[in-house]
Amino acid sequence: MPLLEHQLRKASAAGIRRVVFATSYRAAMFTEAFGDGSRFGLELVYVTEDEPLGTAGAIRNAAAKLTCDDHSPVVVLNGDILSGHDLVSQVAMHEKSDAAVTMHLTLVDDARRYGAVPTTSEGKVIAFVEKSPKPPTNQVNAGCYVFRRSAIDVIPTGRVVSVEYETFPELLASGETIMGYVEGAYWLDVGTPATFVQGSCDLVLGRMESPAVRPGGGVLFLNGSMVAPEAAVSGGTTVGAGAVVESGATVESSVLFDGAVVERGARVSRSVLGRGARICAGAVVSDAVIGDGAMVGPGNELRDGLRLWPGVQLPETAVRFSADV
Incomplete structure (x- = not known):
């Protein structure tokens, strides 16, 4: 909200x-x-x-x-x-x-x-x-x-x-x-992406009380979200409507907007995934912002405050990025 x-x-x-x-x-x-x-x-x-x-x-x-x-x-x-x-x-x-x-x-x-x-x-x-x-x-x-x-x-x-x-x-x-x-x-x-994520997680975890939120379970799954039983989602994460977390994926203390996808074996922590963003199998995203419709291909590591602009498609690679792309 x-x-x-x-x-x-x-x-x-x-x-x-x-x-x-x-x-x-x-x-x-x-x-x-x-x-x-x-x-x-x-x-x-x-x-x-x-x-x-x-x-x-x-x-x-x-x-x-x-x-x-x-x-x-x-x-x-x-x-x-x-x-x-x-x-x-x-x-x-x-x-x-x-x-x-x-x-x-x-x-x-x-x-x-x-x-x-x-x-x-x-x-x-x-x-x-x-x-x-x-x-x-x-x-x-x-x-x-x-x-x-x-x-x-x-x-x-x-x-x-x-x-x-x-x-x-x-x-x-x-x-x-x-x-x-x-x-x-x-x-x-809540003036930076990092504090936005912190505030969202604190609301979900009940550290910050709000009449608009009923915390419970340590995560918030919105209507239509799909999380595989073998996925690990924790730390106050919000999974938006229609968002998907596949088997073997790990999502911690993050915000997934509507339609975002985290594929098998991918890891996302303390990050924001925009609407329709996709984190491909095995990719790692930490302390980053992934714009609407952007894709992080297999093998990429995005860390340290990186922002991937909306619609950008990173192909499969083995490079670690720590600057804006």
């Missing part, structure tokens, strides 16, 4: 009833996937940016479709995040503290890759430290905010604006309160 379905169901479970999509690239696919939102118990409306406006500019642009008053809370969810945190508690903190913004902060082992956000003992944010070699805290911006509506309305219109580098620091400088809701629940930025 679309990644955003997990966010929509999380929002609905938290009592949200109206969602504004801030779209840009390939905007039409969102309406095709989600329609009016009625199947989630939501009203969905759509706003499209003609040119990307940045993380805050997108929020300001979407505000044109908000219907709440100036003091109401507005939840902002980044579309590429999987999070198990308690959204209801985050909103409750926001309303109790009368903050301009309440941010979800998650805890990481190494904050150097993220925006570190130190807070007081009461939870008030005191600074924003972006990607520092010596971060002052392991609390980092997790990409879920609750804004007071009036705080959105002061974001400049018609230009690129960053919420991390401009909006939040300016709110602090003006004396507004920004709260940090700290919760170390499951959290993943």
